[in-house]
Amino acid sequence: MAQLQLKGIRKTYGNAVQETLKGIDINIESGEFLILVGPSGCGKSTLMNSIAGLETVTEGSILIDGRDVTHAEPKDRDIAMVFQSYALYPTMTVRENIAFGLKIRRMPKEEIDAEVARVAKLLQIEPLLDRKPSQLSGGQQQRVAMGRALARRPKLYLFDEPLSNLDAKLRVEMRTEIKRLHQRLGTTIVYVTHDQIEAMTLADRIAVIKDGELLQLGSPKEIYERPSCRYVASFIGSPAMSFIPLKVERDGGNLRASLRSADDDQMYVPLPEKLAAYEGKEIHLGIRPEHITQPLAHKAGQEATSSGKFRIEVTEPTGPDVMALIRINDTEVHCRLDPDHTVDPGEPAELMIDLSRAIYFEAGKEARIDV
Amino acid sequence: MASHAEKKLTPSRILIYATLLLACVAYLIPVFIMIITSFKTTGDIRSGNLMSFPEVWSVDAWIKAWSSACTGVQCNGVSGFFWNSIKMAVPAVLISTALGAINGYVLAKWRFRGSDIFFSLLLFGCFLPFQVILLPMAATLGKMGLANTTTGLVIVHVVYGVAFTTLFFRNFYVGVPDALIKAARLDGAGFVTIFVRILLPMSVPIIMVCIIWQFTQIWNDFLFGVVFASGDSQPITVGLNNLVNTSTGVKEYNVDMAAAMIAALPTLVVYVLAGKYFIRGLTSGAVKG
């Protein structure tokens, strides 16, 4: 397994004014599962293709195990890739598909056969070996595509949205499968997706990219709990984090802010002392749905929690939870309720707001206030 | 669009079928006349009419058309012209198809700065009125010592056919996902290997389209044949035209029709056997051209 270093990767297409990649620096440890995530057109696929050598970078360098491969041909980088469309060679059987790269590299025939057998066993596709890709289901094609990548035993695996063509159920299955394979083989993987659940569940680390810039690089937990900026905060998590505008006030010794419900009920929440610099100013409070709930006994009375009455505007039962929409300071806010305590849309309900995980942003600014 | 009509035979549907059938008859009649006339004797033509069947079915006209009808000064039938056409069409079709495949591959999958402009410039070849290149081509072939040779004709057909074949292959290869090429490159395959091992095996349908289109075009060409060939290199269309428009002697319509049948048969056979590909070539050539 190998280490991959991306140093100041910049890419500008042709005569385009806008840079597609604006200086990406990432070090990927050997055996790490790194996920590149971001909206479509953010440059994550360009970055992936650059790592593979399918596109040239305008500036910066790419090192695999310390060796500079910035200008090497794809075939000389010892990389395998799994594509969104699987990209199986349609005229070849599954066996030939897996063996193709090995044949081109002039591996002896017995070794190829052994390797195909090993991969087929690993992915449980032995019965499919003599079929053509068109005779396979989407999930089977996906396995073959992975098999083709595994057969070469490359230093680095690239996955380009490999699950997005599968239906929801199969996607979850394959997700687990990929995770299991990674745990078992300890391979270095760079994986592109726009699905934040895939990113959260699979990654050792997540790189959030937007407009060709690396916004944040960190473990799923870090990304979720300490997002570096408003964009990352809203991109990860579903339903998204709510941003509530509020005014920082001082009441006696403590900082606080007032929250006003749709029915003009007022309640006050305590704010951390680090926001003192913003006293008298408007800031935005970022809060995730799971931190606005029905009153929970074990949290009651804690310093960061407070309760108030809010009218429920819409409810969306998801099974394990009921997602509900309330209005605070004229802003729509998502909250997560317990399905056992029924609440009716239009009716007020007593809700508990837990600010211990909340984050704060200066009004109109992207970056998070460090508290 | 096909979803709204029922299959019940209502009066309006009978009318539709009748109209379609009438059109079929209209399209078929000329060839029907051509066939029955070719089996008539000269006497039959005088006594009967267009639609009357031959009194006696005779192959004399066919034999004469093939081997002894006059095509100008010579009276050897159209057989020589027929073989000329074969000798011209086969290499021209193969070469232009091969070139088209390579060009299409590059233009679809190995684009470089200027390749799109090159494609547009080449496409103009599909629309070129050939009259505008006849004189320089004739002069050039003369200089190369290829005037009035089959080789010369092959070159001409390749030069002006390659625009179409490139168009066919390029549009076909554009439809092949780029990921396939990327996967092959990561597998270590290069320019040639990707073409030979991955793309060519999937190209059978478009190769068929291309070969059939080119064969039909080249076999049916008259302009190049009449301008760039003479005597023993003239293709069948020129032979047929000479035979029909030879002013010596009495006009023998049965021989004319037999000769026309001989000229038409190869392309008709191809059409009947592989009409699907022929139609696909027609429509794709037109819509994209």
Added chain:
Amino acid sequence: MAHSGVVSETTSQPARGRLTQRLQQWLPKLALAPTAAMALVGIYGFMFWTGVLSFTGSTFLPSYEFVGFDQYVRLFGNARWLTACTNLAIFGFLFIFCCLAIGCFLAILLDQRIRNEGVIRTIYLYPLALSMIVTGTVWQWILNPSLGLEKLMHDWGWTSFQFDWLTNPNMVIYTIVIAAVWQASGFVMALFLAGLRGIDPAIINAARVDGASLPRIYLRIVLPSMRPVFFSSVMVLAHIAIKSFDLVMAMTSGGPGYASDLPAMFMYSFTFTRGQMGLGAASSIMMLAMLLAILVPYLYSELRGQRNG
């Protein structure tokens, strides 16, 4: 994962690697080179050359004594050229109009879930597989004034029937229209049928739910969406009309006299049989101009349409 030496060969020889790498980069361009050369010379070079010839006094052999626009002046003073252009206008208009009308009509009928649609379509299209020379030969026979259609009608009892268009200088161009429409209308049918099949059936269903009648649906929804097909058909048919040469050659040889001459015929006979190379070149440049006059606006609207999405 243990590492086998699968890929080590290529990396161990950097010098050779760089060379093959450079070759790989040049291969695509190298592969296009023969075609590029052919197109450059065969299309653009020769076009230019013909353009040059049209400004010379060339007769049987090319000469490069320049005479300015003399050949063009002569061309437009030539009654035969003017007839050819008039004929092209008549022929082109009727040919395009009839092909569109018949092709579109048959396509709509054929799109009504017709049994044996494949067979019928095959019949409509087979004339396209024939050479124009064959078509011309057959129609010359059918329209033959003494033994053809006229005799057939007489035999069938319509003794006053007269049909001499093929030898009538005023009517002969229409016989060419008939033959050309017979040959090419199936093509338009195929284009329109493909277009009709490309329409989303949901749109039709929506219109039916809205209570529109079938003729109304075709008139207001289907046909308007056939615009691109219509324009590309016109384009191709106009192209065929301008290039038309074989058909006239086989049916009438431009006769009687030069009553059925088309520009392509004119170009051929002046250049290759009458030894007026300069004049022939000028006429071919005019044909190119005609083609560009249709092609350029068409491409312009196409490209603009693409840019607007």
